[in-house]
Amino acid sequence: MLHLDNLELSYPDFHLSANWSADRGGLIAVIGPSGAGKSSLLMALAGFITPGTGRVLWQRQDITPLPPGRRPISILFQDQNLFPHLTIAQNLGLALAPDLRLNKAQSARVTGVLDRLGLSGLGHRRPADLSGGQQGRAALGRVLLQARPILLLDEPFAALGPALKSDLLTLVRDLASETQTLVLLVTHDPRDAQRFADRTVLVADGVVHAPTPTADLFANPPVALQDYLGP
């Protein structure tokens, strides 16, 4: 279980608080107006921002003091998820061995994930030689190999067309249920939430609201969500 225990992020012109928990597994959408703090929430969970007060717990363990690389969390940013000078296989290999000295079993796992994601035979290419959709898959392959129980997605597929984005989000949902990963997906498109997320978190007015079943939330939107969605 992921538990945000009275988490507070405070800056001179910005404040965000969160106090809720979410069970293991499943896809939670994070929606809200731009500037509300969706990305800041993810950065705090991933360990790039130190919260003013409060704790982040995973399976009852306080992970707040841990550096990003030691948290049970993997993250895909809006862009720059692959190193352009390394091959796809090397980019994936970083998840298993940061010094890229992979043993046979590890190399086989990389190949297996590439096959699983429809990237067979592309391991020796550089990211620039792949299409946007293939780059998205490769990035997903890396977090899959990291095999952390929580995956944070900060609109990583926003630059892709609607069909490709929907492909990748379907893939994310399938992988998440297969590996029992808890996915937090930041999106500015309410339809992403409705199509892919069983629960949704609304970030508005300085508060990260607790996850609510997506259908309920949209059937009965609170004022902040009504304002965001518009008439």
Next chain:
Amino acid sequence: MANSARPLAPGAWALSSGLAALVLGTALVLALHADTFTLRPAEWAALTFTLKQAALSAILSTLIAIPVARALARRQFPGQAAMIVLMGAPFLLPVVVAVIGILSVYGRNGIVNQLLGLIGLPPFSIFGLHGVVLTNVFFDLPLATRMILNGWFAIPAERFRLAETLNLGPSGIRRHLEYPMLREVLPGALTVVFLLCLTSFVVSLTFGGGPKATTLELAIYQALRFDFDLGRAALLAGMQFLICAIAVTVAGRLTLPANLGSGHDRPQTIRIPGRKPLILDTFFIVATALFLILPLTMVLKDGLPALPGLSAALWQSALRSLLMALTSASIATAGALALTLATARNAQGSRLIEIAAMLPMAASGLVLGTGLFVLIHPFVPPESLALPVTVLVNAALALPFLYRLILPEARALHLTYDCLCTTLNLRGISKMRLITLPRLARPLGLGAGIAAALSMGDLGVIALFAGDHNATLPLMIQRLAGAYRMQDAAAAALLLVVLSFALFWACDQGGRRAAP
């Protein structure tokens, strides 16, 4: 978004403290060893001559650079790109090489005097203030031209189009586009050239001398080598340090040249009608090209036939210089990398690191050399440490350039990929090997090339320290020229210039190859 206050790597701290100790410690040693602070007439003369030649050289270089840069900006002609690259070359050209070339053009038996003799005019002497200024202009006219040319290229093309639609005409373009740009660029160009001319030791060693044309650096050299008057040398070096520190502080507030080594890839012509400017532009381009190319051609012409006859001692000194340049470049590049990485991740105290990295700008080779000489001579004969001291001082002097060159790229790398590295737990040697070095290979290669070429051609500290058996190639050239063996000097100069640019090219290419 990431947390800003992170502890600093101990290596970066040690390195910046070392730099600060080298520069500021030297200044302290000089202050302690100066036996008097009252200036005698000879010291006043050296101070005023230093300032006078630097000011004259700066004003002349910058004034001539304006029409040259304008001609290069608004004309397109075959060889234009080559000419712009040529303008970058003097930055890496060993000063002794240019000195040999200039002697063969303007010296006693040079082309100019031969021509004067043909038409029955009395010979002209290159020695004295005008020789010093002429050589400085040879080096700094190209530098000033490139700085001003950057200004011209920085004016957006849309603004020239706007001027055309408004029918402003040449005078309107000058008033509304070119003068405002020059007002911004010229102070920086003047200060940088002035600063470089303050430390033109080899130039004054060759063309200066005597009570009327001795710079501070030349006076330091004479005090140490001929009079062995350490107190006087320390006083002079302290004065030199002070005026350089003041000039650097002023220059730091102005714009400094951004790209010294590369060519322009953005050719842009400005359409200006009329025939008169074409004649003027052609004159400035041809005259500048001749002024720059002629001395170098003379080195080639005089040196090539004598090249096979160079002595074994000379080849040995060439090998010595090469090894020293490689060592010095490695130290400077590794040091600059450590400091830029620390600054780029905005660690605690990175402002102090930035200052430490720029400190050597205030010190010249002769000043650091004097300080170290005074410091070590009670314990060991300075001659025995000539090579390590030279390597170290050259590395320190190249470091500010490399720091400025690598920092923007290191910052970009940090901003773009540091979060990803952190989530992957990619740290230490793995991060250096897999991410930092490949991604920074280009600026590192270019930086190493600059440091190697600067060190290869340097004739400063070594002149203070060297004995008979450990001379570097530039010092050998200086000695050959001093003994009027001009053919051999030209041949050695040719060897030096080839080695310097080959080193630069090899490092730069190495970086490009290693870059992804």
